Amino acid sequence: MISLIFSRVLQSFVVMLGVAIIAFSLFTYVGDPISNLVGIQTSAEKRAQLRESLGLNDPVPVQFVHFIDRVLHLEFGISYQQKRKVSTIIAERLPATLELSFVSALLALFIGIPMGVYTALHRESWLSHIMLSASLVGVSLPTFLIGILLIFVFAVNLHWLPSFGRGQVVQIGFWSTGLLTASGLKALIMPAITLALFQMTLIMRLVRAEMLEVLRSDYIKFARARGLSDRMVNFGYALMNTLVPVITITGLQLGSIIAFAIITETVFQWPGLGLMFVQAINEVDIPVMSTYLMLIALFFVIINLVVDLLYYLVDPRLRVKGGR
Amino acid sequence: MRRKSNILGAAALAFCLSAAMPLHAETFKFAFQGDVASMDPYALAENFSSSFHHNIHEPLVRYDSKLQLEPALAVSWEIVDPTTWRFKLREGVKFHNGNDLTADDVVFSFKRAQKDGSDMGSYVNGIADVKKVDDMTVDIITTAPNPILLNTIAPLYIMDKEWAEANGAQDPVNLAKNVENYATLNANGTGPFKLVSREPGVKTVLTVNEDWWDKDNQTFNVTDVVLTPIGSDATRTAALLSGELDLMYPAPVQDVDRINNSGVASVLQGPELRTIFLGMDQSRDELLYSSVKGANPFKDKRVRQAFYQAIDEDAIVSKVMRGAATPAGLLVAPGLSGFNEAYNDRLPYDPEKAKALLAEAGYPDGFEVQLDCPNDRYVNDEQICQVVAAMLANVGIKVDLLAQTKSKFFDKLKQHDVSMYLLGWIPDDQDAGSVFAHLMVPEADGGLPWNGGDYGNPKVTELSAKITSEVDPAKRQAMIDEVYQITKDDVAYIPLHQQALSWGVRNGVHVAQRADNALHYWYITIDE
Numbered sequence: 028m029i030s031l032i033f034s035r036v037l038q039s040f041v042v043m044l045g046v047a048i049i050a051f052s053l054f055t056y057v058g059d060p061i062s063n064l065v066g067i068q069t070s071a072e073k074r075a076q077l078r079e080s081l082g083l084n085d086p087v088p089v090q091f092v093h094f095i096d097r098v099l100h101l102e103f104g105i106s107y108q109q110k111r112k113v114s115t116i117i118a119e120r121l122p123a124t125l126e127l128s129f130v131s132a133l134l135a136l137f138i139g140i141p142m143g144v145y146t147a148l149h150r151e152s153w154l155s156h157i158m159l160s161a162s163l164v165g166v167s168l169p170t171f172l173i174g175i176l177l178i179f180v181f182a183v184n185l186h187w188l189p190s191f192g193r194g195q196v197v198q199i200g201f202w203s204t205g206l207l208t209a210s211g212l213k214a215l216i217m218p219a220i221t222l223a224l225f226q227m228t229l230i231m232r233l234v235r236a237e238m239l240e241v242l243r244s245d246y247i248k249f250a251r252a253r254g255l256s257d258r259m260v261n262f263g264y265a266l267m268n269t270l271v272p273v274i275t276i277t278g279l280q281l282g283s284i285i286a287f288a289i290i291t292e293t294v295f296q297w298p299g300l301g302l303m304f305v306q307a308i309n310e311v312d313i314p315v316m317s318t319y320l321m322l323i324a325l326f327f328v329i330i331n332l333v334v335d336l337l338y339y340l341v342d343p344r345l346r347v348k349g350g351r
Numbered sequence: 352m353r354r355k356s357n358i359l360g361a362a363a364l365a366f367c368l369s370a371a372m373p374l375h376a377e378t379f380k381f382a383f384q385g386d387v388a389s390m391d392p393y394a395l396a397e398n399f400s401s402s403f404h405h406n407i408h409e410p411l412v413r414y415d416s417k418l419q420l421e422p423a424l425a426v427s428w429e430i431v432d433p434t435t436w437r438f439k440l441r442e443g444v445k446f447h448n449g450n451d452l453t454a455d456d457v458v459f460s461f462k463r464a465q466k467d468g469s470d471m472g473s474y475v476n477g478i479a480d481v482k483k484v485d486d487m488t489v490d491i492i493t494t495a496p497n498p499i500l501l502n503t504i505a506p507l508y509i510m511d512k513e514w515a516e517a518n519g520a521q522d523p524v525n526l527a528k529n530v531e532n533y534a535t536l537n538a539n540g541t542g543p544f545k546l547v548s549r550e551p552g553v554k555t556v557l558t559v560n561e562d563w564w565d566k567d568n569q570t571f572n573v574t575d576v577v578l579t580p581i582g583s584d585a586t587r588t589a590a591l592l593s594g595e596l597d598l599m600y601p602a603p604v605q606d607v608d609r610i611n612n613s614g615v616a617s618v619l620q621g622p623e624l625r626t627i628f629l630g631m632d633q634s635r636d637e638l639l640y641s642s643v644k645g646a647n648p649f650k651d652k653r654v655r656q657a658f659y660q661a662i663d664e665d666a667i668v669s670k671v672m673r674g675a676a677t678p679a680g681l682l683v684a685p686g687l688s689g690f691n692e693a694y695n696d697r698l699p700y701d702p703e704k705a706k707a708l709l710a711e712a713g714y715p716d717g718f719e720v721q722l723d724c725p726n727d728r729y730v731n732d733e734q735i736c737q738v739v740a741a742m743l744a745n746v747g748i749k750v751d752l753l754a755q756t757k758s759k760f761f762d763k764l765k766q767h768d769v770s771m772y773l774l775g776w777i778p779d780d781q782d783a784g785s786v787f788a789h790l791m792v793p794e795a796d797g798g799l800p801w802n803g804g805d806y807g808n809p810k811v812t813e814l815s816a817k818i819t820s821e822v823d824p825a826k827r828q829a830m831i832d833e834v835y836q837i838t839k840d841d842v843a844y845i846p847l848h849q850q851a852l853s854w855g856v857r858n859g860v861h862v863a864q865r866a867d868n869a870l871h872y873w874y875i876t877i878d879e
Contacts, residue, residue: 071799071800073472076467105524105531108388109388109389109535109551109552110388110389110391110394110524110531110532110535111531111535111536111551112531115531116551119550175585175586175589178585178586178589178593179589182589182590182593182595183589183592183593186593186594189593189595190586190589190590190593190595191382191579191581191586191589191590191595192553192554192579193553293582293583294583294585294586295586296579296580296581296582296583296586298550298552298553298554302552302582303552305582306385306386306552306580306582309385309582309727310385311758
């Protein structure tokens with residue numbers, strides 16, 4: 028067990044090192060950061076001077092060692108564009124993305140699961156057919172298109188919801204929240220739906236497939252034969268057993284919601300990490316780009332690690348295998 | 352923490368002002384595609400940042416809405432000797448924190464702009480010293496006579512010495528040292544608006560300065576300003592049409608009709624001072640990216656002229672730019688000082704002539720050449736290049752188009768790692784002379800990396816140097832005209848057009864659109 032955890036953690040480190048190499052290579056191979064640091068009419072000597080003082084002339088391995096050293100000390104440098112510490116910028120932007128992601132994940136769960144259950148139990152009803160066709164739209168339409176359509180209908184034509192931004196936010200310590208004001212909640216609706224749509228349809232289809240599978244199994248038949256109520260059978264036995272894979276998938280998807288918030292945040296000008304990343308790309312703000320990459324990789328690695336370890340705890344078969 | 356104190360301060364300020372303010376508070380909400388780089392006015396010499404900062408900070412002399420120079424913090428000036436200009440400062444001007452404007456602030460600002468980390472170098476490089484004569488008088492001493500000193504220093508805003516020193520912001524941010532700077536998030540100027548709050552990349556809020564020295568001479572009714580950067584074209588347009596914004600720019604070319612037909616907003620277009628043009632490598636003996644080996648076809652003027660006449664600029668303006676551009680014959684746009692309409696004609700579009708010229712030059716079957724092009728810098732830059740490639744194909748030239756992001760492109764261009772390229776240019780000081788210095792002097796003669804094709808003509812080099820220091824306007828214009836003539840005869844570049852400024856403005860909002868794309872809130876009135 029200990030050796031297993033150890034090997035998993037070791038793997039995570041290897042992954043992080045790989046990402047660090049990519050993040051570092053951004054500094055060397057993406058455009059010329061100097062061009063973005065200074066205006067167009069800055070002299071060549073000034074540019075050379077800046078290049079030297081930023082250490083861009085050192086040999087690449089030396090630069091990499093310096094880079095790792097700084098990262099381990101949580102020194103991510105100063106944003107070329109904003110001239111502020113990258114760690115400060117990320118701390119400012121993180122709450123927006125996390126709030127959006129969690130609300131989306133909750134939406135996906137609490138709408139996706141009932142829809143999945145309904146379509147599994149009432150396979151032939153017209154409502155199921157509508158839900159299934161609608162879910163096809165959800166998986167096949169690109170996110171930015173859904174976002175723009177929502178903006179067009181609810182902001183431009185109906186004037187119900189704001190087309191961009193996060194509304195009024197309240198600062199609680201270091202955390203800025205939009206969940207406590209009316210305008211903040213209104214601003215959250217469209218981005219959250221846009222971001223949740225894909226996961227929602229995914230969860231619905233997953234729950235439906237699992238439910239159909241479970242409903243066919245023997246113990247459900249026995250439960251019915253015992254004369255248990257439909258409600259008890261469907262929700263107490265069938266749904267409970269389908270939830271294990273659903274929770275796993277949702278956990279893993281949380282990472283991708285945070286990562287893929289990029290597009291939703293760009294469309295709605297949502298001031299989170301994704302938008303920060305896009306702005307950084309436009310300005311070739313390499314310290315911000317590389318820190319973002321490492322942060323997202325860290326999210327994924329941690330989530331995967333936790334899920335992996337949970338498997339070993341939950342599933343006795345894996346434990347036996349691992350013990351050999 | 353810092354922001355919190357800002358907001359508290361703003362609240363206190365709003366409370367104090369509310370007693371004195373007129374009943375109607377007009378909030379002007381606008382969006383730009385990007386954000387101001389920093390609240391430090393010396394952090395980045397760039398068009399949008401400079402335009403924004405002018406609302407908070409002011410220069411000694413400024414441009415009015417017609418781009419004419421007028422006194423701002425200096426009331427008068429005289430030329431004491433060819434390299435010394437004496438400026439008399441305006442009495443009674445106060446910074447937003449209540450400090451008085453004095454000669455010390457001016458001296459401090461110029462020195463700060465010359466420090467490492469400041470991006471104002473090109474404005475202050477030619478300044479040898481700035482001296483305080485008395486409390487309200489300063490001398491600016493230039494290294495050589497500078498006929499356009501006023502233009503040169505117009506983008507240099509005056510900061511408050513005491514404020515900067517008290518907050519440790521006496522130096523601009525130095526990236527190499529990994530330290531932040533108070534001035535990155537805070538500002539204290541003399542201008543018509545004060546900074547209330549700043550969230551980089553999210554929102555920046557200003558409020559009117561009731562004590563502005565020029566307030567009584569201006570007719571604006573904006574009391575608060577909210578800037579939101581919105582990068583997505585579709586969202587920016589939607590936010591304007593839904594009434595959440597009073598103004599946004601640039602208005603995407605493809606959405607202009609939609610905005611004009613919406614009934615709630617319209618697009619204000621005008622010619623910009625930036626000229627879009629094509630350049631060609633005229634110095635190498637063999638082009639880096641071409642099928643021609645052992646020779647450089649662009650060294651032959653006939654080839655350059657053939658390229659010029661093979662391009663149908665009217666078609667580019669009507670089809671690619673949808674009418675939002677003006678064909679150009681010079682790299683100096685109408686509205687810049689030194690522009691001369693007499694030279695702004697283009698060689699006619701004539702593909703037959705182009706074919707004949709190519710044949711004469713020894714390329715009857717044409718050749719292959721790479722065209723480097725940015726794809727995220729100018730209006731429809733990549734599409735222009737595609738159309739140019741198609742037009743050149745008609746006369747037998749096969750163009751390999753390399754469209755790339757601006758950082759990659761500028762990098763390549765400045766290393767002269769191009770054979771043919773598309774670039775746009777707007778001079779910081781609104782003067783023809785700097786266009787010549789940047790684009791028409793070869794590197795061997797001390798030219799700048801922006802002359803990507805290394806065009807050169809000894810006569811132009813000589814004239815360009817003289818223009819920089821000629822004080823007599825008539826003589827200066829004669830020399831500028833001579834450069835126009837020579838570079839046109841040489842077919843040094845292929846000018847294409849000036850793209851149009853394009854602002855989406857909500858109905859009921861009145862603004863003055865300046866040809867350098869500057870947006871100044873003291874020219875804005877909003878109907879009640």
